[in-house]
Amino acid sequence: MNLPSTQRGAALLMVLLMVAIMLVLSVNLVESVRYSSQRLLNQRYMDQAYWYALGGEYIAAKSLEDVAGEDVIALNQNWARRDVVFPVEGGSIAGLIDDQQACFNVNRLHRPDGSEQSGQKSGAQQVFELLLLNVEVDVQRAEYIGQRLSDWVDSDFSPEGPFGAEDLSYSGEDYPYLPPNQAVDSVSELGLFADFDAEEQEALRPFLCALPEFDTRLNINTLGEEDAPLLAAAIGNLLAVEQIQRLIAERPAEGWASVESFIASLGLPEGQQVAAEFQAGLGVKSSYFLGLADVFYEQRRLRLYSRFVLRNGKAYAYAREYGEVF
Numbered sequence: 001m002n003l004p005s006t007q008r009g010a011a012l013l014m015v016l017l018m019v020a021i022m023l024v025l026s027v028n029l030v031e032s033v034r035y036s037s038q039r040l041l042n043q044r045y046m047d048q049a050y051w052y053a054l055g056g057e058y059i060a061a062k063s064l065e066d067v068a069g070e071d072v073i074a075l076n077q078n079w080a081r082r083d084v085v086f087p088v089e090g091g092s093i094a095g096l097i098d099d100q101q102a103c104f105n106v107n108r109l110h111r112p113d114g115s116e117q118s119g120q121k122s123g124a125q126q127v128f129e130l131l132l133l134n135v136e137v138d139v140q141r142a143e144y145i146g147q148r149l150s151d152w153v154d155s156d157f158s159p160e161g162p163f164g165a166e167d168l169s170y171s172g173e174d175y176p177y178l179p180p181n182q183a184v185d186s187v188s189e190l191g192l193f194a195d196f197d198a199e200e201q202e203a204l205r206p207f208l209c210a211l212p213e214f215d216t217r218l219n220i221n222t223l224g225e226e227d228a229p230l231l232a233a234a235i236g237n238l239l240a241v242e243q244i245q246r247l248i249a250e251r252p253a254e255g256w257a258s259v260e261s262f263i264a265s266l267g268l269p270e271g272q273q274v275a276a277e278f279q280a281g282l283g284v285k286s287s288y289f290l291g292l293a294d295v296f297y298e299q300r301r302l303r304l305y306s307r308f309v310l311r312n313g314k315a316y317a318y319a320r321e322y323g324e325v326f
Contacts, residue, residue, distance in 0.1 A: 042300070049091075049297040053304035056086070056093045056293030061308060061315040064097065064289060068313045073099065073286045074221040074255030091297035099222035100288035100307070103209040104131060104230060106190070107183045108281070109146070110153045110214040123277030125150060130233035134241055135203040148193045152179050165193065184210045212309075212318070217283030220262050221255030223248055234281060235274045239266060256284060287311075 063079045070077075079097050086093045108124035121129075125146055132142035147163040157166050170177050170193070179193070187208045190196060196204075207230045218234050228245035239247075247265065256262040259282045263274055289308040295301065307319040 045298045045300050046302060049295045049300060049302040050304070052088055052091075052093050052295045052297060053293040053302055056095045056295070057291060057304065057306045057317055057320075059086075060095060060097055060289075060291035060293070060306065061317065064308055064310060064315040065313060068310050068315070070285075072221060072255050072257060072284045073219060074253075074284075076253045076255070079289075080222070088297070091295065094294040094296075096292050097308075098290045098292075099219055099286045100209055100211060100290050101216055101219040101283070101286040102222040102224075102227065104128060104207055104218070105211045105213075105216045106149060106187060106208055107153055107210055107212075107214050108216065109150045110155075110183065111150060123275070123281050126236070127233050127278065127281060130237050131207060131230055132204070134229035134233055134237070135207070137200060137203070145190075145194045149190065152189070152193055153182065153184055155181050157181070183212060183214065186210055211288050213288075216288070217285075218281055219284065219286045220259070220282055221251070221284050222286065225249055234278060235266070236278050238268060238272065238274065258284060289315075291317075 060079075067073060067077050067079060074080075080099075082096050084095045086095075104127065106128075109122075109128060111122065128149070129142040129146045132145060133139065137145070143161070144163040147161045148165055151160050151164045151166055154160075158164075159166050159169070165179075167178050170179060177192070180189075184190075187205070187210050189210075190204075190208075191201070194200075206226065218230070220231065220234075223231055225245050225248050228241045228248060231248065232239060232241045232244045235244075256265065259279060262282070262284075263279070266274070268274070287310045289310075291306045291308060293304045293306070295304070303323060305321040306317045307321075308315045309318055310316075
């Protein structure tokens with residue numbers, strides 16, 4: 001039986017519509033399969049890059065263990081090389097290690113219980129405020145930041161000095177919060193209480209770090225010439241920053257054998273000495289390091305930052321971070 005032309009047209013439209021729907025579904029299915037396959041491939045590549053990064057971390061740990069028994073940690077040792085690159089199938093692993101005791105540990109500003117009654121600034125507080133002065137932060141601002149930071153990490157609830165702040169100060173903010181009253185995990189926390197502007201952050205960032213111990217020493221053998229403002233502050237600004245910069249440039253390749261030999265190299269006039277509280281913050285060894293494994297694999301990149309601590313001749317990775325560290 002022949003159908004009327006209008007019905008034949010409708011049937012043709014239905015067939016074309018069904019074909020179009022099937023075509024769209026087929027394209028979507030193929031695209032979904034392709035996307036899933038690519039996602040799995042990317043995941044496999046990134047997993048492989050991660051394992052390569054862990055391999056780089058292992059190599060860094062072994063290079064640190066090689067110097068764990070040394071009396072001096074200096075930049076002429078293998079751990080401090082900046083040109084380490086390992087080729088791997090499909091890419092490469094680049095790595096470097098930075099000494100985390102070549103900066104001012106902000107957790108040194110922690111005051112043990114009862115010490116606040118003395119009314120005197122600790123050596124660490126003096127060094128921190130002198131560092132701020134060396135990077136052209138004015139005296140009052142330096143005292144403000146120093147007292148705020150001391151209260152942030154100390155274990156009591158009593159504000160220190162005219163600029164101190166504890167729970168009551170921060171709980172009254174538009175977005176209230178409380179100080180941790182414990183060690184700082186990251187120097188980025190400083191923005192919570194000091195209201196740093198962009199210039200202050202840029203000036204201070206190269207000199208500050210946050211280590212999980214309160215009592216660490218500044219390694220005078222791993223500082224660069226750019227760290228002269230910090231080293232000058234660490235000896236009480238007895239010498240100008242420019243003089244300290246020249247001293248670092250002329251430092252023995254194997255580093256100073258002791259803090260005493262470093263003090264002797266300052267050439268201070270008779271009767272002028274580095275105060276004992278400043279000397280107590282200096283050292284020639286380090287226990288904390290930051291390692292970077294920069295993996296480039298199959299056109300993909302993964303950066304792994306590992307924080308190491310040396311204990312009993314072994315290097316332990318106690319924290320890991322990915323991407324960029326701020």
